[in-house]
Amino acid sequence: xxxxxxxxxxxxxxxxxxxxxxxxxxxxxxxxxxxxxxxxxxxxxxxxxxxxxxxxxxxxxxxxxxxxxxxxxxxxxxxxxxxxxxxxxxxxxxxxxxxxxxxxxxxxxxxxxxxxxxxxxxxxxxxxxxxxxxxxxxxxxxxxxxxxxxxxxxxxxxxxxxxxxxxxxxxxxxxxxxxxxxxxxxxxxxxxxxxxxxxxxxxxxxxxxxxxxxxxxxxxxxxxxxxxxxxxxxxxxxxxxxxxxxxxxxxxxxxxxxxxxxxxxxxxxxxxx
Amino acid sequence: xxxxxxxxxxxxxxxxxxxxxxxxxxxxxxxxxxxxxxxxxxxxxxxxxxxxxxxxxxxxxxxxxxxxxxxxxxxxxxxxxxxxxxxxxxxxxxxxxxxxxxxxxxxxxxxxxxxxxxxxxxxxxxxxxxxxxxxxxxxxxxxxxxxxxxxxxxxxxxxxxxxxxxxxxxxxxxxxxxxxxxxxxxxxxxxxxxxxxxxxxxxxxxxxxxxxxxxxxxxxxxxxxxxxxxxxxxxxxxxxxxxxxxxxxxxxxxxxxxxxxxxxxxxxxxxxxxxxxxxxxxxxxxxxxxxxxxxxxxxxxxxxxxxxxxxxxxxxxxxxxx
Amino acid sequence: xxxxxxxxxxxxxxxxxxxxxxxxxxxxxxxxxxxxxxxxxxxxxxxxxxxxxxxxxxxxxxxxxxxxxxxxxxxxxxxxxxxxxxxxxxxxxxxxxxxxxxxxxxxxxxxxxxxxxxxxxxxxxxxxxxxxxxxxxxxxxxxxxxxxxxxxxxxxxxxxxxxxxxxxxxxxxxxxxxxxxxxxxxxxxxxxxxxxxxxxxxxxxxxxxxxxxxxxxxxxxxxxxxxxxxxxxxxxxxxxxxxxxxxxxxxxxxxxxxxxxxxx
Numbered sequence: 001x002x003x004x005x006x007x008x009x010x011x012x013x014x015x016x017x018x019x020x021x022x023x024x025x026x027x028x029x030x031x032x033x034x035x036x037x038x039x040x041x042x043x044x045x046x047x048x049x050x051x052x053x054x055x056x057x058x059x060x061x062x063x064x065x066x067x068x069x070x071x072x073x074x075x076x077x078x079x080x081x082x083x084x085x086x087x088x089x090x091x092x093x094x095x096x097x098x099x100x101x102x103x104x105x106x107x108x109x110x111x112x113x114x115x116x117x118x119x120x121x122x123x124x125x126x127x128x129x130x131x132x133x134x135x136x137x138x139x140x141x142x143x144x145x146x147x148x149x150x151x152x153x154x155x156x157x158x159x160x161x162x163x164x165x166x167x168x169x170x171x172x173x174x175x176x177x178x179x180x181x182x183x184x185x186x187x188x189x190x191x192x193x194x195x196x197x198x199x200x201x202x203x204x205x206x207x208x209x210x211x212x213x214x215x216x217x218x219x220x221x222x223x224x225x226x227x228x229x230x231x232x233x234x235x236x237x238x239x240x241x242x243x244x245x246x247x248x249x250x251x252x253x254x255x256x257x258x259x260x261x262x263x264x265x266x267x268x269x270x271x272x273x
Numbered sequence: 274x275x276x277x278x279x280x281x282x283x284x285x286x287x288x289x290x291x292x293x294x295x296x297x298x299x300x301x302x303x304x305x306x307x308x309x310x311x312x313x314x315x316x317x318x319x320x321x322x323x324x325x326x327x328x329x330x331x332x333x334x335x336x337x338x339x340x341x342x343x344x345x346x347x348x349x350x351x352x353x354x355x356x357x358x359x360x361x362x363x364x365x366x367x368x369x370x371x372x373x374x375x376x377x378x379x380x381x382x383x384x385x386x387x388x389x390x391x392x393x394x395x396x397x398x399x400x401x402x403x404x405x406x407x408x409x410x411x412x413x414x415x416x417x418x419x420x421x422x423x424x425x426x427x428x429x430x431x432x433x434x435x436x437x438x439x440x441x442x443x444x445x446x447x448x449x450x451x452x453x454x455x456x457x458x459x460x461x462x463x464x465x466x467x468x469x470x471x472x473x474x475x476x477x478x479x480x481x482x483x484x485x486x487x488x489x490x491x492x493x494x495x496x497x498x499x500x501x502x503x504x505x506x507x508x509x510x511x512x513x514x515x516x517x518x519x520x521x522x523x524x525x526x527x528x529x530x531x532x533x534x535x536x537x538x539x540x541x542x543x544x545x546x547x548x549x550x551x552x553x554x555x556x557x558x559x560x561x562x563x564x565x566x567x568x569x570x571x572x573x574x575x576x577x578x579x580x581x582x583x584x585x586x587x588x589x590x591x592x593x594x595x
Numbered sequence: 596x597x598x599x600x601x602x603x604x605x606x607x608x609x610x611x612x613x614x615x616x617x618x619x620x621x622x623x624x625x626x627x628x629x630x631x632x633x634x635x636x637x638x639x640x641x642x643x644x645x646x647x648x649x650x651x652x653x654x655x656x657x658x659x660x661x662x663x664x665x666x667x668x669x670x671x672x673x674x675x676x677x678x679x680x681x682x683x684x685x686x687x688x689x690x691x692x693x694x695x696x697x698x699x700x701x702x703x704x705x706x707x708x709x710x711x712x713x714x715x716x717x718x719x720x721x722x723x724x725x726x727x728x729x730x731x732x733x734x735x736x737x738x739x740x741x742x743x744x745x746x747x748x749x750x751x752x753x754x755x756x757x758x759x760x761x762x763x764x765x766x767x768x769x770x771x772x773x774x775x776x777x778x779x780x781x782x783x784x785x786x787x788x789x790x791x792x793x794x795x796x797x798x799x800x801x802x803x804x805x806x807x808x809x810x811x812x813x814x815x816x817x818x819x820x821x822x823x824x825x826x827x828x829x830x831x832x833x834x835x836x837x838x839x840x841x842x843x844x845x846x847x848x849x850x851x852x853x854x855x856x857x858x859x
Contacts, residue, residue: 102369
């Protein structure tokens with residue numbers, strides 16, 4: 001028998017599955033290396049876009065290049081972490097179509113918890129690396145003294161920023177119960193949200209500010225924390241101190257996500273798949 | 274009176290079907306399961322048969338909490354499958370013939386290990402149970418093979434082991450022997466019989482294969498177009514419908530049509546009487562008796578027996594209920 | 596010739612089935628269009644109102660044309676031929692009396708033509724209504740522009756075809772396709788106009804067929820480049836068309852040879 005985590009405790013079923021997925025991915029050697037490289041390339045080109053713009057201008061939306069590094073780093077770190085943990089929820093439509101979602105129903109755990117822990121995509125590590133590098137570089141280049149306030153702010157931003165994106169993935173997955181080829185539709189707010197998060201929200205016209213500030217609150221994942229960290233004022237309607245309310249924004253996204261998830265699974269069980 | 278393992282009362286499940294008729298598009302409600310009522314007590318072994326699309330899988334899904342009934346009630350192991358799904362999952366084991374519950378790209382032993390963790394089995398118990406099942410189902414050599422590389426027969430045995438790992442009260446098998454060769458089928462049936470004898474596990478089996486039913490089930494539920502058409506024993510069933518088995522004999526020499534054997538009906542002859550097909554009533558005579566009668570009249574080279582097929586039996590039931 | 600026309604029509608009508616996917620694509624186009632337009636407007640403001648010859652009107656045109664053309668000019672690296680090579684079904688395709696590459700090109704052109712209706716034109720319209728954009732007032736840029744777009748679609752197809760043709764030798768083309776998609780989208784000028792690249796990066800980009808897929812058609816139809824400049828750009832496109840077509844042909848021939856000799 002392979003090494004079993006000691007049975008007992010509420011976490012061990014999830015740990016068992018995750019550990020097995022990590023082991024499974026280690027066995028796909030060459031494909032994995034190439035995937036890592038591809039992921040790295042994606043992360044680098046995303047940054048290259050920002051870099052090319054700053055080749056032409058000094059300031060964008062009130063932020064200079066070093067500040068943009070922090071913005072880019074925080075937003076991409078949060079998104080990549082969420083993608084690592086929850087990104088595979090986008091395979092839900094495949095399970096539904098193949099009828100294999102039922103296997104999850106036959107196990108004594110909540111459905112969402114099973115799906116979230118059913119996979120962990122180690123390829124995302126390269127993008128996490130790129131984001132982390134950008135963040136650290138930006139923080140070092142900016143002249144900020146790092147005391148407890150700054151460190152707490154960073155921690156809140158990273159943890160709850162990840163939670164916001166993870167919540168968006170859950171919203172997107174829930175909608176798959178209703179849409180047939182719906183994953184492309186939800187990309188508009190998951191990947192769109194990620195793209196919006198790495199821009200200074202100040203550049204958006206008012207309707208978009210409201211959208212990405214409050215409705216799909218990706219401004220909380222990086223822009224507001226960056227402002228608060230660097231002591232900059234925010235644009236009208238989005239003051240810098242809102243950064244401390246990032247957990248609230250995450251709570252809002254997860255509330256909507258859980259409601260949509262319940263709605264979606266109910267639809268699946270009533271509709272018959 | 275103890276709680277039944279399965280209690281189903283006027284269970285109904287309709288689907289909205291969009292149809293393009295000559296007059297244009299319209300939708301109507303199709304009843305996949307229609308006012309079904311039955312109960313299964315602990316330790317029973319029930320065969321659930323019917324033609325494709327008769328509503329078998331739909332009923333199973335409702336028993337497991339995957340699908341919500343349109344009306345009527347269902348209780349499995351005393352629980353409401355919808356509300357108590359997670360609790361219920363600890364007491365039932367389900368095998369869906371076509372769809373796997375194992376981890377495709379992992380060695381078989383890892384699937385067992387994960388399932389043991391999922392059901393929170395104490396390590397010693399999990400070890401014991403896995404070894405027991407692996408031995409009885411002869412899966413030792415395949416433990417390190419990734420599930421996707423297993424043959425169909427090996428995979429089915431693995432799925433059944435996986436479903437029994439947590440020693441459930443109720444084992445539901447949805448078309449488990451489909452596509453298996455004769456030897457594999459026989460071994461699987463022997464295992465299920467032994468398992469039941471040892472643990473008293475209740476068995477609910479949907480199948481197209483009358484051999485499965487004969488060997489494994491003491492009771493049969495026949496479903497036709499969503500309705501329960503018969504609930505009783507197999508001999509009772511055969512007697513009820515006058516289902517006929519067919520003896521196909523290959524004779525040494527071309528012989529006249531054997532129309533004069535009592536209790537039989539001569540169906541056809543081929544190759545100038547070299548091969549003859551003789552139907553007999555399963556309730557009235559046994560194959561051995563008919564064979565003996567044929568042997569009195571001609572020398573037999575080879576023989577085979579054709580069982581009444583499910584559709585035929587079901588149709589006869591339905592007709593008999595008109 | 597008639598066969599290819601039929602294939603074109605087949606590609607066109609097949610796309611008509613994916614209506615929901617088209618709407619989804621349009622939604623994503625629009626969201627990204629809004630964000631990109633906002634970024635580039637802000638960049639223009641920072642640069643004092645003009646950047647690399649772009650004004651707000653012309654850069655908005657660039658954003659919305661690039662979003663709109665994304666449906667037609669497929670930079671993703673996926674192609675149907677890829678799956679057929681992987682499964683070996685391509686062997687059947689070789690027995691047909693139609694050139695494999697031209698066959699798939701015709702279908703792809705049909706597919707691309709369809710996308711103008713639900714994705715291409717609406718994107719540009721939405722952009723015009725929300726951010727405003729400036730387009731040429733004479734006819735010539737549009738005529739030349741559509742020719743340029745058609746060539747761009749074809750170049751994009753030939754490149755995707757070539758990448759997927761690597762499947763004759765590679766077990767899994769996914770890595771190659773990811774690398775292709777990332778480089779193509781960036782160097783084609785999807786994120787930032789190529790003319791805003793630092794000098795050395797522009798040189799790198801122009802050494803590839805990618806700008807000819809997207810940036811060039813946009814420049815021509817939006818009037819960013821006019822007259823002889825526009826004609827020269829189209830000429831450059833034609834050169835890349837020939838090169839990428841030839842690459843695909845060579846790879847297909849080599850692949851076919853491998854199939855026949857080694858049995859796939």
